[in-house]
Amino acid sequence: MKKFLIYTAKILLLTLLVAVLLDGLYTKLFMSSHNRGKIEQVFNSKAQKFDVVILGSSRANNHFAAPMFEEKGLKTFNYGMSGGHLFEASLMLKLMIERKYEIKNVILEADLNLSNEHQAEGISAKFLPYIHESKIIKDHFSTEKDFNELYYIPFYRYIKYDSRIGFREAFFTAINKKTNALDHLGYYPLQKHKNGNMKNNIVNLNPLPHNKYYEEIKNLCKTNHINFIAVMTPMCENTAGMNYFEKVKKAYPEIHNYENVVIGDEYFASCGHMNDAGSKIFTARILNDFFEKKINEKK
Template sequence: MKKFILFILKTIIIIIVLAVLLDYAYTSVYLQSNNRNKVDYVYNSKNRNYDVVILGSSRANNHFVSEMFEDKGFRTFNYGMSGGHLFEASLLLKLMIERKYEIKNLILEADLNLSNDHQAEGVSAKFLPYIHNSETIRKHFESEEDFNELYYIPFYRYIKFDAKIGFREIYKTAKGEATSSLDNLGYYPLQKHKKGNMKNNIVNLKPLVHNKYYQEIKSLCKKNNINFIAVMTPMCENVVGMNYFEKVKKAYPEIHNYENVVVENKYFSSCGHMNDTGAKIFTARIINDFFKK
């Protein structure tokens, strides 16, 4: 019995040591990467200077054509992240400020994502390799239910989110393989697809009266003298429940409503995402309304 207990203890110790070593090895690789996604691009950087920074979900990533701002003389990058919520947008802005970014204007896509204030796990996982190295990231995750496991159990976060930050991703990161997420100054153009979902029902969607992370972004901009521009972006003509945008305007009067600037289906890849042609029409309107020299 004594030998069995000793065997179990030795096994546990070996597992813990391996977990600590693997955690250190994975994290060390991520700390050297800046070309896989928009999180590492910001985390492993400093002192960037922008006239325009764009934040939000895929409805920012696919709707704001960065090069059109650049053509008008505004240094721009689209940091919108597909699948992301305001939880991740707020944290990304905190990291930019921490890294001494100079930002004159921030455009925030704030419409459908105002209906929740929780993290998008597939996107937020990309911040987790740095949770022990960044007080900003640690504090942002502290109120999450699984924080203790993610923070205190070595290598646990890499196992839980293996598809996002596990072995396959660490292998490609170590090889220095770049992705397309940083192409086109962060803008990801979509094309018209025959199989695109051109119907959407948002009748049951309701904006939160007080979205914690929207308010954080707004407050951070005010504190750091960043001109804050919050906008609602277009949806196709088949959407049911478009009065959602009226509810947003009532709860957040400062948000500019552009949901009907582009409506024809031919300008959309799916009902919630414009194709490249639609995005260019929309971006031209934004530039004309807010950045006309």
């Protein structure tokens, strides 16, 4: 029995040692990454200056044509993340501020995700390689139910989220393989597809009266003297429950409602996402409404 216990203890000790070594190796790889995605690009960056930073979900990533801002002389990057929630958008802004980014304007896509305060696990996992390297990331995750496992068990986070930060991602990071996430200044243009889903139902969706992460973003902007522009972006006409946007406006009167600015299925790749043509019409409207006066003053 004694030999068995000693043998078991050795196996456990060896397993722990391997986990610690692998955790350190993976973390070191991600700490050197700059061109795989938006999160590591921000985390591993130094101070930058932007006229406009765009935050939100895929409805930011696919709807704000960042190159059109640049054409107007506004240094811009679209940090919208497909699948992301306000949980991740708030953390991105915190990291930018920690890295001394100088930001004049933040445009936040704030509509459907106001209905929850959940993390989007597939996206939030991309922050986890840095959880021991950043108090901001640690604190942001500290209220999540699995925080202790993620923080204290070596290599656990890499195993749990293997599809996002596991071996494949670590390998591609090691060989410096680029993705298209940073192309077009972060904007991801969609094309019109004949089988795109042009129906949606948001009848049961309700905005929270005080979304924690929306309030965080708004307060971060106020504290750091950043002009905060929150907008609702378009959806296709064949959406049940469009009064959701009226509910948002009632709960958050400062959010600008642009859900009906682009009309016509020909401008949508799916019901919740405009194609490139629709996004350019929408972006032109945003530029005109919020930046045209400033642009003309520069001339």
